[in-house]
Amino acid sequence: MSETVIETRNLTKKYGDFVAVDNLNLRIQKGEVFGLLGPNGAGKTTTLLMLLGLSEPTAGEVRVLGLDPARQPLSVKARVGYLPDQIGFYDDLTARENLIYIAKLNGIPRHEIPGRVDDVLARVGLSDVADHRVRTFSRGMRQRLGLADVLIKRPQLIIMDEPTQGLDPELAQQFLRMIRDLKEEEITILISSHLLDQVQAVCDRVGLFHRGRMVLEGTVPELGRKVLGGAYRIRLRARGKEDAILEALQSLPGAVRAQRAASDLYEIEAESDVRSEAAAAVVKAGGKLFALDIEAQNLNDIYARYFEEVKHGPVA
Amino acid sequence: MARLHERERTPREREGSPWTGLGAVLAKEMADHLTSARMFILEILIVLTAVGTVYAALQGIRSGGQTKFLFLRLFTTAREPLPAFIGFLGFLVPLIAIAMAFDAINDEFNRRTISRVLAQPIYRDALLMGKFLAGLFTLAVVFSAIWLLIFGLGILGLGVPPTGEETARALWFLLVTIFYGGIWMSLAMTYSIIFRSPATAALASIATWLFFTVFWDMVVGLVVRLFQPAQVFSLEQALQLAQLELNLARFSPNTLFAEATIILLRPSVRSLGIVLPIQLDRALLGSPLPLSQSLVLIWPHLTGLIAVTILLFVVGYVLFQRREIRA
Numbered sequence: 022m023s024e025t026v027i028e029t030r031n032l033t034k035k036y037g038d039f040v041a042v043d044n045l046n047l048r049i050q051k052g053e054v055f056g057l058l059g060p061n062g063a064g065k066t067t068t069l070l071m072l073l074g075l076s077e078p079t080a081g082e083v084r085v086l087g088l089d090p091a092r093q094p095l096s097v098k099a100r101v102g103y104l105p106d107q108i109g110f111y112d113d114l115t116a117r118e119n120l121i122y123i124a125k126l127n128g129i130p131r132h133e134i135p136g137r138v139d140d141v142l143a144r145v146g147l148s149d150v151a152d153h154r155v156r157t158f159s160r161g162m163r164q165r166l167g168l169a170d171v172l173i174k175r176p177q178l179i180i181m182d183e184p185t186q187g188l189d190p191e192l193a194q195q196f197l198r199m200i201r202d203l204k205e206e207e208i209t210i211l212i213s214s215h216l217l218d219q220v221q222a223v224c225d226r227v228g229l230f231h232r233g234r235m236v237l238e239g240t241v242p243e244l245g246r247k248v249l250g251g252a253y254r255i256r257l258r259a260r261g262k263e264d265a266i267l268e269a270l271q272s273l274p275g276a277v278r279a280q281r282a283a284s285d286l287y288e289i290e291a292e293s294d295v296r297s298e299a300a301a302a303v304v305k306a307g308g309k310l311f312a313l314d315i316e317a318q319n320l321n322d323i324y325a326r327y328f329e330e331v332k333h334g335p336v337a
Numbered sequence: 338m339a340r341l342h343e344r345e346r347t348p349r350e351r352e353g354s355p356w357t358g359l360g361a362v363l364a365k366e367m368a369d370h371l372t373s374a375r376m377f378i379l380e381i382l383i384v385l386t387a388v389g390t391v392y393a394a395l396q397g398i399r400s401g402g403q404t405k406f407l408f409l410r411l412f413t414t415a416r417e418p419l420p421a422f423i424g425f426l427g428f429l430v431p432l433i434a435i436a437m438a439f440d441a442i443n444d445e446f447n448r449r450t451i452s453r454v455l456a457q458p459i460y461r462d463a464l465l466m467g468k469f470l471a472g473l474f475t476l477a478v479v480f481s482a483i484w485l486l487i488f489g490l491g492i493l494g495l496g497v498p499p500t501g502e503e504t505a506r507a508l509w510f511l512l513v514t515i516f517y518g519g520i521w522m523s524l525a526m527t528y529s530i531i532f533r534s535p536a537t538a539a540l541a542s543i544a545t546w547l548f549f550t551v552f553w554d555m556v557v558g559l560v561v562r563l564f565q566p567a568q569v570f571s572l573e574q575a576l577q578l579a580q581l582e583l584n585l586a587r588f589s590p591n592t593l594f595a596e597a598t599i600i601l602l603r604p605s606v607r608s609l610g611i612v613l614p615i616q617l618d619r620a621l622l623g624s625p626l627p628l629s630q631s632l633v634l635i636w637p638h639l640t641g642l643i644a645v646t647i648l649l650f651v652v653g654y655v656l657f658q659r660r661e662i663r664a
């Protein structure tokens with residue numbers, strides 16, 4: 022059923038003695054949004070460049086859409102859209118002219134080009150400024166033009182390097198929503214970022230990078246469970262008999278721990294999302310429920326906790 | 338330094354043609370050149386030069402009383418205080434060629450467009466070749482226009498049309514001029530790969546040009562003096578030394594261009610280098626050489642110019658292939 026779009030086996034890149042990417046084994050399925058996350062210098066960009074055939078691996082194997090980027094670079098680059106970090110355009114050309122050039126480089130038939138250019142400009146909301154020089158564009162507009170630039174070749178896979186860098190939080194969220202919409206079209210997406218919490222929401226699965234190694238991989242809740250123990254943290258406010266409420270919460274199936282944090286504030290750590298069960302339990306114990314919310318898993322916490330454990334824990 | 342270890346393995350059988358996308362690069366780069374402010378300034382400069390020198394030459398020709406190869410004299414006649422048009426070409430051609438190529442590659446890095454372009458289904462070959470050919474074609478377009486302008490002025494000023502021979506010689510001269518530009522263009526382009534800063538690349542190109550224009554003759558003089566025997570020497574030795582000096586001088590593209598120019602535009606020049614009185618017997622001085630014979634004389638110059646252009650291009654090509662694309 023599911024096709025593998027990206028597969029690497031012991032992929033390694035060395036710069037002299039420095040190992041930038043260390044025996045990476047990665048497998049991304051069709052239609053997935055995968056986040057390659059980690060701090061600056063972790064080796065994310067290097068990995069992406071090798072996937073595109075722009076940098077030659079020192080060792081190991083890469084398959085992108087079943088092709089070897091080193092031997093079949095043209096086929097790979099015809100099917101893969103790449104949004105580099107700090108994307109640059111020809112400032113003296115208009116948005117449309119920049120896109121036409123890329124369309125021509127992709128060998129898109131001449132008569133199709135105008136239509137496709139209009140299409141992608143509309144999709145990223147730049148139709149109004151299509152004939153303005155890119156020189157006049159803001160950072161956010163450039164980033165959207167970058168997305169248009171990637172979409173014009175109708176890629177099966179999109180690789181984005183730090184797509185939200187330099188955008189203010191609102192623009193970043195807006196841009197991530199655009200990315201998320203692409204998933205509807207069965208496009209596989211690989212995002213690299215050092216802003217863990219910012220992109221975690223759009224990723225189906227993430228891989229956490231540290232010094233050239235992928236140290237953790239999975240869905241965010243999976244990683245939360247693995248690293249933080251109880252994966253869901255639920256907070257609720259309730260009035261009523263405190264002991265009865267606490268007891269009811271503690272005996273919830275799936276709850277790892279429940280405690281009273283303040284006079285009417287309770288915290289539950291659970292293996293699954295037990296919000297509705299918790300609400301029912303409070304009411305049953307004669308309490309009044311005022312607020313209930315779940316604390317999302319935070320990749321920053323997971324990452325930080327993981328390295329604390331690695332440093333202090335028994336496993337090296 | 339780590340970049341030294343960055344080595345693309347010898348490309349095994351590569352998929353597809355290295356020229357995929359060449360047309361697109363060529364079209365974009367030519368459009369850039371032809372609309373750029375930089376090119377506009379250079380065009381004004383060269384048009385002014387052409388009009389000025391040709392106007393002066395026309396006056397000289399009218400008062401000179403010569404009747405043969407008048408159109409070729411338009412290029413070569415100097416009239417105080419202006420040098421001849423070919424005198425200007427000696428530095429205008431390198432200037433224009435360098436101005437078009439010194440930021441060819443490093444500018445793509447600095448604007449961060451390089452990774453976007455190379456993420457498209459093309460090889461680096463197409464980008465480099467496209468840029469080079471675009472420069473060469475632009476040069477060809479500009480100089481063809483100048484040649485037409487000069488001929489137009491000539492027809493107006495002299496009142497006669499050019500002969501077939503004159504036209505043919507002028508066209509060959511146009512070709513030599515374009516190839517001469519090709520050398521400086523591939524030099525500047527190679528520097529644009531070596532140096533990250535366009536200003537440094539421009540400076541290095543100008544420095545190289547100055548070296549061959551100003552200092553090469555001195556270097557040749559010094560080398561020849563090294564070979565000069567301390568004792569009184571024979572005529573034969575003197576001839577050998579003179580030949581050595583000439584050969585060394587020909588390492589400079591400027592010498593090649595100057596010699597080829599003279600042979601093409603002054604049909605009465607029958608030989609390059611040292612002419613002994615004994616040789617003059619066979620060739621009546623002043624009787625012009627047919628074009629085919631002139632071409633035989635400058636054939637080595639033409640191939641030399643092209644060979645150096647290709648050599649410089651290959652150096653740049655190899656460096657560019659090894660460069661890590663990380664904008």
Ligand SMILES: Nc1ncnc2c1ncn2[C@@H]1O[C@H](COP(=O)(O)OP(=O)(O)O)[C@@H](O)[C@H]1O
Binds near residue numbers: 039060061063067343
């Ligand atoms: N050309 C190069 N030569 C030497 N080291 C390099 C080169 N390019 C990148 N590196 C090093 O490789 C490491 C990984 O870089 P990169 O993949 O860009 O990290 P990220 O994208 O995760 O921030 C960094 O420590 C960087 O300094």
Ligand SMILES: [Mg+2]
Binds near residue numbers: 062065067182183
């Ligand atoms: Mg990076």
